[in-house]
Amino acid sequence: MQPGSVPPNTFATLFASRKAGEGVLITVIPSDKAPKEAAQIMANNYKQQGMRVLGNPVQIPGQNAYRFTYVSTNNKMHAIVFISGNGKHLANVSILGRHGTGGLALLKGLTSKEDKLFPKF
Structure with missing residues (x-):
């Protein structure tokens, strides 16, 4: 990501493949917030932005990590989101x-x- 495009003390990187039509965005922020709470807040924020969130965040078995899926308002982008923390x-x-x-x-x-x-994928 370009300098200045993310808040201070935040790490963000994007891997993308036009051929595959996919990308992976990884963002790490300083926070002691529980991943369960952070995942629910994020899902609610996407809903407020008009995204279609497919179900509530669910815990990845045996991990302190949560997952949810959303679809953009124009149905052109699907995303699988993983939230974890230490x-x-x-x-x-x-x-x-x-x-x-x-x-x-x-x-x-x-x-x-x-x-x-990070969760184990």
Whole structure:
């Protein structure tokens, strides 16, 4: 992401493939908020923006991470959103695109220097 496009102390990166028609947006912010609460707030914010959120955030079994899906107002973009945290930071990992398979394959190789920051994909 370009400098100045995200708030201070926030990390954001975008991986995109035109060929696959998918992208993965990873954002990490300093926060001690519980992932469950953060996921619900985010889902509510998307609803207020007119997105169609498909169900409430659900916990990923055995992890302190939550997942929900939304569709843009024009039905052209689908997103799978994962929210997780370790008490110091929250991570928002969003797979953007029609199917999510390419993005999910990319995320299976994700590692972090901070313990339990990202969910296991």
